[in-house]
Amino acid sequence: MTDLSRRALLGAAGIGAVAAGVGGGYALGSSDDPPVKPAEAALPVPFTGRHQAGIVTPAQDRLYLVALDMTSEKRDDLISLLKDWTRAARKLTAGNEIGVYGAVAGSPLGPPEDTGEALGLPPSQLTLTFGFGPSLFEKDGKPRFGLDGRKPEKLTDLPAFSGDQLDPAISHGDLVVQACANDPQVAVHAVRNLVRIAFGRASVRYSQMGFGRTSSTSQAQVTARNMLGFKDGTANIKVEERRSVDEFVWVGPDDGPDWLVDGSYLVTRKINMRIETWDRESLQGQEQIIGRTKGSGGPLSGGDEFATIDLKAKGPDGELAIPEKSHVRLAHPDTNGGVKILRRGYNFVDGSDGLGQLSAGLFFIAYQRDPEQFIRIQKSLAGSQNDLLNEYIVHVSTGVFACPPGVGRTGFVGETLFA
Amino acid sequence: MKSLAALGVVSLALVSLSACASEDAAGSKGLTVEATDSSCKVSKTELDAGPSTFTVTNKGSKVTEFYVYAKGDRIMGEVENIGPGLSRNLVVDLEKGTYEGACKPGMVGDGIRQKLTVTGEAAKKLSDSAELKAAAKSYERYVASQTDALIDKTNEFVAAVKAGEVDEAKKLFPVARTYWERIEPVAEVFGDLDPLTDGREPDAKAEGRDFTGWHRIEKQLWVAGNTDGMGTYADDLLANIKKVVAQAKDQPLTALQLAQGSKGLLDEVATGKITGEEDEFSHTDLWDFKANIEGSQAAIAALRPVLEEQDPDLVALIDQRFKELDAELNQYQDKSTGEWAPYTDLSKAQVKKLSDAVAALSEPISKVASVVASSA
Numbered sequence: 001m002t003d004l005s006r007r008a009l010l011g012a013a014g015i016g017a018v019a020a021g022v023g024g025g026y027a028l029g030s031s032d033d034p035p036v037k038p039a040e041a042a043l044p045v046p047f048t049g050r051h052q053a054g055i056v057t058p059a060q061d062r063l064y065l066v067a068l069d070m071t072s073e074k075r076d077d078l079i080s081l082l083k084d085w086t087r088a089a090r091k092l093t094a095g096n097e098i099g100v101y102g103a104v105a106g107s108p109l110g111p112p113e114d115t116g117e118a119l120g121l122p123p124s125q126l127t128l129t130f131g132f133g134p135s136l137f138e139k140d141g142k143p144r145f146g147l148d149g150r151k152p153e154k155l156t157d158l159p160a161f162s163g164d165q166l167d168p169a170i171s172h173g174d175l176v177v178q179a180c181a182n183d184p185q186v187a188v189h190a191v192r193n194l195v196r197i198a199f200g201r202a203s204v205r206y207s208q209m210g211f212g213r214t215s216s217t218s219q220a221q222v223t224a225r226n227m228l229g230f231k232d233g234t235a236n237i238k239v240e241e242r243r244s245v246d247e248f249v250w251v252g253p254d255d256g257p258d259w260l261v262d263g264s265y266l267v268t269r270k271i272n273m274r275i276e277t278w279d280r281e282s283l284q285g286q287e288q289i290i291g292r293t294k295g296s297g298g299p300l301s302g303g304d305e306f307a308t309i310d311l312k313a314k315g316p317d318g319e320l321a322i323p324e325k326s327h328v329r330l331a332h333p334d335t336n337g338g339v340k341i342l343r344r345g346y347n348f349v350d351g352s353d354g355l356g357q358l359s360a361g362l363f364f365i366a367y368q369r370d371p372e373q374f375i376r377i378q379k380s381l382a383g384s385q386n387d388l389l390n391e392y393i394v395h396v397s398t399g400v401f402a403c404p405p406g407v408g409r410t411g412f413v414g415e416t417l418f419a
Numbered sequence: 420m421k422s423l424a425a426l427g428v429v430s431l432a433l434v435s436l437s438a439c440a441s442e443d444a445a446g447s448k449g450l451t452v453e454a455t456d457s458s459c460k461v462s463k464t465e466l467d468a469g470p471s472t473f474t475v476t477n478k479g480s481k482v483t484e485f486y487v488y489a490k491g492d493r494i495m496g497e498v499e500n501i502g503p504g505l506s507r508n509l510v511v512d513l514e515k516g517t518y519e520g521a522c523k524p525g526m527v528g529d530g531i532r533q534k535l536t537v538t539g540e541a542a543k544k545l546s547d548s549a550e551l552k553a554a555a556k557s558y559e560r561y562v563a564s565q566t567d568a569l570i571d572k573t574n575e576f577v578a579a580v581k582a583g584e585v586d587e588a589k590k591l592f593p594v595a596r597t598y599w600e601r602i603e604p605v606a607e608v609f610g611d612l613d614p615l616t617d618g619r620e621p622d623a624k625a626e627g628r629d630f631t632g633w634h635r636i637e638k639q640l641w642v643a644g645n646t647d648g649m650g651t652y653a654d655d656l657l658a659n660i661k662k663v664v665a666q667a668k669d670q671p672l673t674a675l676q677l678a679q680g681s682k683g684l685l686d687e688v689a690t691g692k693i694t695g696e697e698d699e700f701s702h703t704d705l706w707d708f709k710a711n712i713e714g715s716q717a718a719i720a721a722l723r724p725v726l727e728e729q730d731p732d733l734v735a736l737i738d739q740r741f742k743e744l745d746a747e748l749n750q751y752q753d754k755s756t757g758e759w760a761p762y763t764d765l766s767k768a769q770v771k772k773l774s775d776a777v778a779a780l781s782e783p784i785s786k787v788a789s790v791v792a793s794s795a
Binding site for chain 1: 498505506507508509510675736740771774775776778779780781782783785786788789790791792793
């Protein structure tokens with residue numbers, strides 16, 4: 001059966017959703033007009049491939065990430081859930097309604113298969129990236145889902161870092177789904193429908209919305225700013241840097257386990273920012289803490305945003321141009337044995353706290369070949385004696401997940417784990 | 420407006436369409452419509468009565484629409500705004516007769532029309548099915564047994580309240596309510612009596628009426644610790660409940676309402692009991708919780724022969740999920756006294772587990788109504 005498209009990809013064409021009285025919101029051009037090339041931000045990103053999409057895919061503008069716990073202990077339920085999710089993900093990422101009858105064409109007496117809030121919206125470069133937490137493989141020392149001996153050695157909860165104030169309720173999870181899109185409604189729609197599919201097999205542990213990607217993952221992207229007002233991710237691994245991507249992002253054949261080859265490890269950290277006190281810090285102070293200028297994003301050792309960082313450079317006063325405890329220095333590969341990670345974080349605002357202060361920060365996301373990469377960098381940064389930025393930030397959640405390789409035109413996400 | 424009006428027509432026409440989610444069940448008729456700027460080719464023009472799925476593909480350069488018209492251009496189904504190169508599905512349930520399929524390239528004019536002839540048995544009306552009648556009858560018997568007990572227990576509760584026996588009244592409150600909560604969908608059919616008997620204080624205030632019913636007396640018993648001034652409220656409660664019961668006897672539920680009621684009871688649990696807001700003074704929510712579940716189970720039991728025939732997998736899943744929910748819930752009942760733990764004793768994690776189990780059951784139960792409709 002042909003999939004139900006939420007909306008024509010051709011810029012001028014409307015949608016079938018009008019059949020339900022939902023307007024497309026786009027004026028229809030005369031059919032004599034030349035076809036309009038759709039904006040890239042509206043296009044689909046292929047769901048299939050050697051690797052899962054949403055990792056080296058140029059970072060979209062919006063995030064909705066959800067972590068779930070299995071409520072069933074049956075292996076069949078886990079496998080059927082991954083199959084059902086894969087089937088839905090194929091449709092969602094293509095901008096189609098899920099199910100056979102979609103949002104409005106089914107029996108009027110039954111609930112619609114698709115929840116419908118994305119009717120009329122383009123695919124918006126939606127990617128859905130799935131990962132498995134350590135607790136999926138074993139809980140209380142006992143293997144689950146017949147996955148005895150399948151847990152990657154490196155998939156263990158991250159060690160405690162100095163200064164962490166972790167809340168277990170928003171940490172960990174058996175399963176994770178990272179939905180990224182250029183339209184938040186498209187990302188929310190995808191997650192909502194996947195959660196609905198999971199009822200009875202898995203339930204939501206926590207979820208997080210993010211906006212304003214804080215990392216550029218492609219040379220074609222302008223570096224975005226985080227909630228501190230600084231450009232973030234200037235020195236990130238870019239998709240075009242094939243060698244860095246292979247060396248630092250994908251699990252290789254020699255790394256093991258076999259089922260995870262071409263996959264990656266995802267680390268999540270919710271980092272609350274003490275926004276109001278940061279805003280009272282002087283410009284110079286802010287720049288010294290970060291190690292870059294606030295305007296251009298260039299390193300304090302000189303040059304524009306992309307100038308090579310000179311960690312040895314000294315200022316006219318004879319002091320290190322990039323302070324010893326600045327964020328950039330401590331996070332720099334040269335400080336960490338050459339280690340890099342692919343960052344893919346998003347800003348968040350969860351409203352205000354009871355005192356009228358912004359509950360905001362960075363939902364940090366990084367992909368790496370080995371969680372040790374993140375651990376090494378975070379050890380350099382964490383603690384009141386290290387990164388100067390720690391006075392203004394606090395890590396409140398943590399998560400580590402093994403993201404299986406990509407899926408082909410048949411099969412399902414994570415299939416290699418059960419082979 | 421046209422679209423909405425048309426949808427209404429489709430709704431009626433689709434009553435006997437199965438919404439089975441299995442992909443294998445899709446496109447039972449596999450009809451295709453090839454629309455271009457100047458033609459409209461329907462793969463088959465002689466159709467069988469029942470639901471038909473048209474897959475409309477626009478091979479032209481203009482945005483098009485596809486309609487199925489009955490005599491006098493009554494719209495039986497439509498799919499609009501099919502862009503060039505796109506396909507859309509239209510499911511429409513047609514009885515014996517002649518119809519017209521119409522493509523409208525450019526979305527204007529009367530369209531390029533094609534005659535469609537539908538033969539065979541017209542779909543039966545929902546109310547005609549003997550099985551469904553039997554299901555409704557079976558549930559009627561359940562309601563009758565519950566309403567008798569409801570009146571008895573409410574009588575006892577009212578007597579205790581009027582006698583000023585606070586402890587006895589407190590004991591009887593959740594017991595009498597059990598019978599009420601089991602048949603809540605019946606009570607809710609009679610819109611104005613439900614708020615009077617089972618309404619919440621903030622709603623009564625917002626609607627500018629006196630706070631009455633179960634929860635008015637509950638507040639007095641648990642907050643004030645006496646029954647002062649409760650005589651009238653107790654009498655009114657009993658009178659209103661008798662009215663509901665009498666009306667229910669006059670106007671039994673249909674099988675479809677029954678199916679919707681089984682879902683409605685779980686919605687009650689998910690929105691009222693899980694949040695602990697139903698019995699906010701007595702915290703006897705778990706009594707109501709269990710009663711809602713039992714009521715939902717009774718509705719499913721009445722519909723079982725129909726469901727078994729139409730969708731045995733769905734029944735199996737529902738049975739399993741009921742079992743899982745019961746296992747989760749029953750740990751909070753004292754087996755010797757039959758009393759349920761106060762809702763406030765449950766930890767957040769325990770509430771989450773109950774909520775997960777209710778959600779797991781609610782999903783398959785939400786499909787029951789369309790399955791019942793498809794059995795007609």
